[in-house]
Amino acid sequence: MYRQASRFLIRSLGGSRRRTAAAPRAFSTDVLAAPAEDAAFVEAWKKVAPNMEPPKTPLAFMKPRPPTPSSIPSKLTLNFVLPYQSEISNKEVDMVIIPATTGQMGVLPGHVATIAELKPGLLTVHEGSEVTKYFVSSGFAFIHANSFADIVAVEAVPVDHIDPSLVQKGLADFTQKLSSASTDLEKAEAQIGVDIHSALNAALSG
Structure with missing residues (x-):
């Protein structure tokens, strides 16, 4: 929506x-870093093309990620x-x-x-x-x-x-569009506008 x-x-x-x-x-x-290469892929590649270097896989470009700490x-x-x-x-x-x-x-x-x-x-x-x-x-x-x-x-x-006056204007405009909408598409678009501007207004007042 x-x-x-x-x-x-x-x-x-x-x-x-x-x-x-x-x-x-x-x-x-939280997953530990993967190995630099996929051993199964390299082994399978060597069986098919033993004279060619295997291409790099995404694993070769992954950086180590911090492990889950003990505390x-x-x-x-x-x-x-x-x-x-x-x-x-x-x-x-x-x-x-x-x-x-x-x-x-x-x-x-x-x-x-x-x-x-x-x-x-x-x-x-x-x-x-x-x-x-x-x-x-x-x-x-x-x-x-x-x-x-x-x-x-x-x-x-x-x-x-955020400009509060623009938020109020947008909320009023989309509320009017929602009340006058004649198709499901118009109603859905107007409802999205009302929801967004209502959330904006709540964020400003909060």
Whole structure:
């Protein structure tokens, strides 16, 4: 239902906010690093073409990933990325609260491994007494057993960059469209707009 969320979110922003993208980082996982090559594949290749070097497989390009620690770390390592930039990269924080489709979910160090779908709502990053708030349109959160969390959002913006007047105008426009919609498609598009702008309004008021 939220496939058009990013389009409605962009309309409600007070201006362009594109920044230089940070260097990408591979997602972490609680699985230990794979071997540098697939032994079974190499053996099978040598039987077919013994005089040729086997081609490299994806395993050859995988970087070692942090293993699951024996004790719970004091910090959660957070990566927060968008399609066009890395918002937060490898940063140690105390907690992150994400707007999952099942409800608000707080993630602390040592959280059980989870994959959660995001819905339009408020994402907050807690680092000591500092709290950074983002509005996200949709995406996924990958929480790993080694106290790493990778959050991938289709669109996101700091709450203080959102223009409240545009949010109110958008909510009124889509509410009117919903009441006058005559086809299922028009109703679905209008409902998405209402849901997104309602979530934006709640994020601003919260």
